[in-house]
Amino acid sequence: MNTTCPECDADIQIPSNAMENELIACPDCGVELEIISLDPLEVDLAPEVEEDWGE
Numbered sequence: 001m002n003t004t005c006p007e008c009d010a011d012i013q014i015p016s017n018a019m020e021n022e023l024i025a026c027p028d029c030g031v032e033l034e035i036i037s038l039d040p041l042e043v044d045l046a047p048e049v050e051e052d053w054g055e
């Protein structure tokens with residue numbers, strides 16, 4: 001499976017055993033991407049996870 005990085009337009013290969021909600025890193029720009037859906041294949045920038053619990 002192939003898709004395109006929404007950040008830098010690089011071709012990204014998705015492992016065939018990838019699952020929805022899995023995070024992958026763009027090999028080109030290193031941005032974290034989340035697999036939103038597998039059929040059709042759709043990825044989006046992963047939400048930034050910061051260790052801020054708001055306390």
Ligand SMILES: [Zn+2]
Nearest residue numbers: 005008026029
């Ligand atoms: Zn990229």
